[in-house]
Structures are given as C-alpha cells and as structure tokens.
Amino acid sequence: MSDLALLSVTEAADAFAKGEATAEAMVRACLARIDAFDAEVNSVVRLDREEALAAAAAQDKARAAGAALGPLAGVPMMHKDMYYRAGRVSTCGSAIRRDFVPSVTATVLRRLDAAGAIDMGTLNMAEFAQNPTGHNAHHGDCHNPWNLPYCTGGSSSGSGAGVAARFFAAALGSDTGGSIRLPASICGVTGIKGTQTRVPRTGVMPLSFSMDNVGPLTRTARDSARIMGVISGKDPLDPTSAPEPVPDYEAALTDDLRGLSVAVPREWFFESADPIVVATFEAALEVLKSRGATVTRVSCSSLRAIGTYVAVVSRVEAATIHANWMREHPGDYSVHLSGRLYGGYAIPGTHYLEALSRRGPLLRQFCAEAFAGHHIVATPTLRMRVPTLAETDIDADPEANWARHMAVSANTRPFNYLGLPTVSIPCGFDDRGLPVGMQITARPFAEARALMVADAFQRDTDWHARVPAL
Amino acid sequence: MATDPVPQIEEAIGLWTGVQCPNEAGRRGLEDFCALIKEFEALRGTMVFEDEPATFEAALRAEAEPEA
Numbered sequence: 001m002s003d004l005a006l007l008s009v010t011e012a013a014d015a016f017a018k019g020e021a022t023a024e025a026m027v028r029a030c031l032a033r034i035d036a037f038d039a040e041v042n043s044v045v046r047l048d049r050e051e052a053l054a055a056a057a058a059q060d061k062a063r064a065a066g067a068a069l070g071p072l073a074g075v076p077m078m079h080k081d082m083y084y085r086a087g088r089v090s091t092c093g094s095a096i097r098r099d100f101v102p103s104v105t106a107t108v109l110r111r112l113d114a115a116g117a118i119d120m121g122t123l124n125m126a127e128f129a130q131n132p133t134g135h136n137a138h139h140g141d142c143h144n145p146w147n148l149p150y151c152t153g154g155s156s157s158g159s160g161a162g163v164a165a166r167f168f169a170a171a172l173g174s175d176t177g178g179s180i181r182l183p184a185s186i187c188g189v190t191g192i193k194g195t196q197t198r199v200p201r202t203g204v205m206p207l208s209f210s211m212d213n214v215g216p217l218t219r220t221a222r223d224s225a226r227i228m229g230v231i232s233g234k235d236p237l238d239p240t241s242a243p244e245p246v247p248d249y250e251a252a253l254t255d256d257l258r259g260l261s262v263a264v265p266r267e268w269f270f271e272s273a274d275p276i277v278v279a280t281f282e283a284a285l286e287v288l289k290s291r292g293a294t295v296t297r298v299s300c301s302s303l304r305a306i307g308t309y310v311a312v313v314s315r316v317e318a319a320t321i322h323a324n325w326m327r328e329h330p331g332d333y334s335v336h337l338s339g340r341l342y343g344g345y346a347i348p349g350t351h352y353l354e355a356l357s358r359r360g361p362l363l364r365q366f367c368a369e370a371f372a373g374h375h376i377v378a379t380p381t382l383r384m385r386v387p388t389l390a391e392t393d394i395d396a397d398p399e400a401n402w403a404r405h406m407a408v409s410a411n412t413r414p415f416n417y418l419g420l421p422t423v424s425i426p427c428g429f430d431d432r433g434l435p436v437g438m439q440i441t442a443r444p445f446a447e448a449r450a451l452m453v454a455d456a457f458q459r460d461t462d463w464h465a466r467v468p469a470l
Numbered sequence: 471m472a473t474d475p476v477p478q479i480e481e482a483i484g485l486w487t488g489v490q491c492p493n494e495a496g497r498r499g500l501e502d503f504c505a506l507i508k509e510f511e512a513l514r515g516t517m518v519f520e521d522e523p524a525t526f527e528a529a530l531r532a533e534a535e536p537e538a
Contacts (some may be wrong), residue, residue: 002494196532305516308509323487330492339495345483346503351510353516360525361518367533375535398495419530446535 004029006467009075009169009223016063016074016088022150023056023074028119030076032254036169037470042142045081045091045122052120052465059116071226074115075341080156081122082129082205083109084244092205093125095138096332106203107238108172108214108231115230123158127337129174129207130318131155132182133350133392141389143185145468151389153186153408155179159217160187164468170223174204174313175213178412181424184217185381185437188426190464191217192224195444196419197242200235208317211416220464221454225249230446244445252448253455258292260453263374264424266301269411272323273383278434282382284427287460288453296374302365303394303414305348309355310417316352319344335393362416371443373394376453379411381424381437421447423454427464486525
C-alpha cells in the first residue's frame with residue numbers, strides 16, 4: 001500500500017510484525033496526512049510529533065532485536081483529550097482545564113502503551129464531553145471529513161473525524177449518552193461502548209460516573225475487537241470495573257450468522273425517523289438475513305421510562321461534579337453547557353435515586369422483551385440524517401436548534417442507562433453523501449456477539465472501507 | 471401548571487448550592503422541567519419498596535449471555 005496512513009489497526013500491526021512497514025514510516029505517513037488536511041477538519045488539539053517518532057523508533061528497535069511484540073505494536077493512535085497522561089496537559093475540551101496537567105496516567109493508556117501502540121497526541125471533543133454534536137467554542141468546531149459544513153457528532157468529535165480522515169488508525173472516545181457511537185455513525189467509522197464497567201475508567205475525566213464508558217473508534221469491527229481485548233478487564237485502581245474474564249474478541253469473529261435472531265424494537269427508535277435513514281437501515285438488515293439471520297419486530301414497553309430516567313442520572317451527576325466551577329467561574333463554560341449544568345441542580349434527590357433504583361428492574365424488563373429468543377437488538381444509530389454544524393449550534397440559535405440538537409442522541413442514550421454493549425457500524429450513505437449508522441446491541445458482557453455480527457456485516461459490505469475525499 | 475415555577479426553582483437552587491443562573495440558556499432549561507415533572511408523574515407507582523441502585527449490577531450479571 002502506497003499510503004501507510006490508510007492501514008487499519010490490524011493491517012498496520014500485521015505489516016509491522018511481518019517487517020513490511022516500520023512504525024516510524026507509519027507514524028510519518030499519519031503526520032503527513034494530518035499536516036495536509038487537519039487545518040480544515042480541526043480534529044487535533046495537541047500533536048506530540050517528536051514523542052510519537054521516538055516511541056515508533058523504540059518499537060522498530062525492539063522488533064529488530066527480536067523482542068516479543070504486543071498486539072498493537074507500531075499502530076499510530078490519538079485519543080480524546082480527556083485521557084490523562086502524567087505530565088501532559090489534558091484540556092477536556094474546556095477553557096477551565098486549559099492548563100490542567102494530571103499526575104496519573106489512565107489505565108487504558110497504560111494498557112495501550114504496553115501493547116505497543118503509538119500515542120501521537122490528543123483530539124478535539126465537546127467541552128467536558130457534554131454535547132452530542134461535537135461543537136466546541138474553545139478549540140473550534142471539528143468538521144466532518146465527508147462534507148466539512150456538517151457536524152461530526154460528539155462528544156468524541158476528533159476521534160470520529162480523525163479515524164474517518166485516516167489521520168491515525170484508531171482513537172479512544174468516551175460514551176455517556178452516545179459519544180462514541182454518534183461520531184462513529186456520523187463520520188462513517190466503527191465504534192463500541194462495552195458493557196457498563198467492562199473497561200476501567202481510572203485516569204479518565206468523569207462526566208456521569210454511573211454511565212461513563214471508555215471505548216475505541218476504528219475503521220473495522222476487527223480493529224475494535226483487538227483494542228477491546230487490550231483495554232478491557234478488571235483494574236485494581238477502579239473498584240467499579242468488572243471482574244468478568246475478557247474473552248478473545250478476535251477469535252469470536254467467526255463470520256457465521258446462521259441461526260442468529262435479530263430483534264428490532266417497534267417503539268422509540270423510529271419515531272420521526274428520516275425515511276432515508278429507515279430505508280438504509282432496512283437494507284442493512286437484508287445483508288444480515290442473506291447470511292442466515294432472521295429479523296423479528298418486538299415491543300419494548302420500557303423505553304419511554306428509560307428516556308426519562310437517563311436524562312436525570314446524567315444531568316444530576318454532571319451538575320454535582322461541576323458545582324465548584326459553576327459557583328466560582330460559570331462564565332468560563334460555553335453558554336449551552338453552563339445552562340445545561342444549571343438545570344441539574346433543580347432535580348430532587350428522590351428523583352435521582354428513583355432513576356438509579358429503577359435501572360436494574362428496567363434492564364431485566366428490556367432483556368425479557370428484546371432478547372427473549374433473540375441474540376441481538378438492531379436499531380439506527382441516529383433517527384435523522386447528519387445535520388450541519390449550523391443546524392445544531394445551540395449557542396448561536398437556541399430557539400431554532402435545541403430540539404434538533406437533542407434529537408441527535410435519542411437512539412443512543414437508552415443503552416447507556418441499560419449498560420448494554422453496543423457497536424455502531426456504517427451501513428450506507430444518505431442522499432447528501434453522509435454516512436448512516438446501525439447499532440448492534442447484545443446482552444451484558446456479550447461484546448463478542450455484537451462485534452461478530454458487525455464483522456460479518458463488514459465482510460459483505462464496503463461502507464467502512466470508503467475514504468472521504470479531502 | 472398554574473404558576474410559573476422557574477423563579478421558585480432558581481431560588482431553591484441558590485439556597486441549596488450557591489449556584490446562580492448563569493444565562494438565559496439556564497433559565498430556558500428550567501422551563502423544560504414542567505415536561506420532566508409530567509414524565510415523572512406518569513411513572514409514579516412503578517418503583518417498588520425494595521428497588522435500590524445496587525440491583526443494576528446484579529441485573530447485569532443475571533442477564534448476561536450464558537456463553538459470554
């Protein structure tokens with residue numbers, strides 16, 4: 001391949017392991033692409049050029065010496081600017097933390113380092129990860145590589161845009177209401193949030209501790225499987241992380257959908273949905289059926305309640321951890337964010353606890369209704385076509401844009417409340433040439449199942465392999 | 471709702487937290503609370519005496535796919 005920046009995670013790792021490409025050459029290829037195109041996309045906050053080249057040289061040296069290579073050895077990555085690395089500024093997309101230098105390194109970064117990945121720097125994001133479109137008044141908005149006036153989705157805006165633009169092979173995002181899956185869908189890449197507690201959050205900026213998730217954005221489901229295998233699993237430093245053993249996600253990509261039963265909820269996910277999105281999603285279901293899967297429409301009576309409770313949990317938890325800054329310098333937030341945080345202080349504690357207490361029973365009810373006889377749940381990731389940055393800018397025109405802005409995450413939020421593993425994969429393009437995504441949700445701790453279905457879909461389609469013309 | 475609840479809510483937030491309404495966006499957000507209150511009204515009676523937050527992690531494990 002002439003441009004090494006076009007390699008996926010597994011392709012880059014394989015090329016490095018076989019001696020077909022050096023880590024330094026792959027990093028230089030990514031840097032060249034960033035230099036050429038990121039002025040328009042604006043995905044990068046901090047580019048650690050020299051550090052990345054030094055890390056790549058170290059990997060090349062280790063390989064030459066015959067050292068054992070990690071599963072991500074030599075693979076260029078960048079991450080949302082909320083993963084702490086000791087001694088490196090982590091702005092969290094904000095002005096408030098413009099000079100924040102953490103003293104710890106996130107467990108997930110340590111695990112990626114140990115696997116040989118090259119960390120090239122940090123990426124644009126919504127301020128404190130708190131909007132679904134990726135708007136950022138402090139770093140400037142990130143632009144969709146498929147069509148620059150369109151939004152990237154958020155909050156992991158730079159992660160989605162940068163992976164789509166082939167600036168690096170993969171990026172970590174975070175997902176509290178859809179912030180991995182939305183930019184994955186809107187930028188035409190693959191993104192997964194695991195089961196709640198599956199990936200440890202040590203050294204990661206919090207938003208809503210009950211629903212925060214760490215996960216990768218990549219070109220392919222196989223890439224996501226490899227990264228999830230590296231970053232998942234119990235962390236002694238994070239008492240909330242799950243002790244369940246982590247399966248070999250890549251080994252689970254068996255390409256066999258015979259006997260798979262797919263449930264598609266009738267309620268919620270298609271309310272006021274754009275016909276083009278629905279048609280694209282239905283066509284994607286046909287791909288699964290062509291491989292032997294069956295599709296059944298099911299009723300899920302709990303989604304309205306989930307929609308109410310999920311907003312309460314995230315708003316109260318976010319308001320709580322931002323209280324000091326909201327008292328001391330609220331003017332340092334963008335207008336929409338301080339306005340949103342403010343409402344969280346008005347929700348009674350009894351309602352917050354009710355929302356948390358109903359989570360277990362509603363998960364059981366959803367599983368009973370959606371997974372009874374079915375292996376996965378499939379839905380569109382967004383109900384709407386990709387909106388422009390202007391159409392969703394609530395600082396510029398809140399009256400006109402508020403409803404559209406909030407509708408962006410309507411289909412992703414329920415799975416944060418339910419804690420279920422969910423992958424978003426590209427499943428087509430709309431009439432304006434912008435990506436459409438499909439969510440694949442599995443039972444708790446069944447990330448392997450969701451990834452297997454996503455991988456099988458990608459063997460028969462090429463939506464994930466298309467490259468935006470920059 | 472008979473009276474505009476926003477001024478009362480603003481006062482309560484100030485009393486409980488010391489946080490003041492930062493801008494019009496904050497005030498507009500409180501106006502949406504009438505809808506949220508109605509949504510909670512519709513859910514009254516669904517929570518049972520034994521419900522508590524810890525049941526969520528138990529449900530995650532209980533609902534896991536057997537071979538996962």
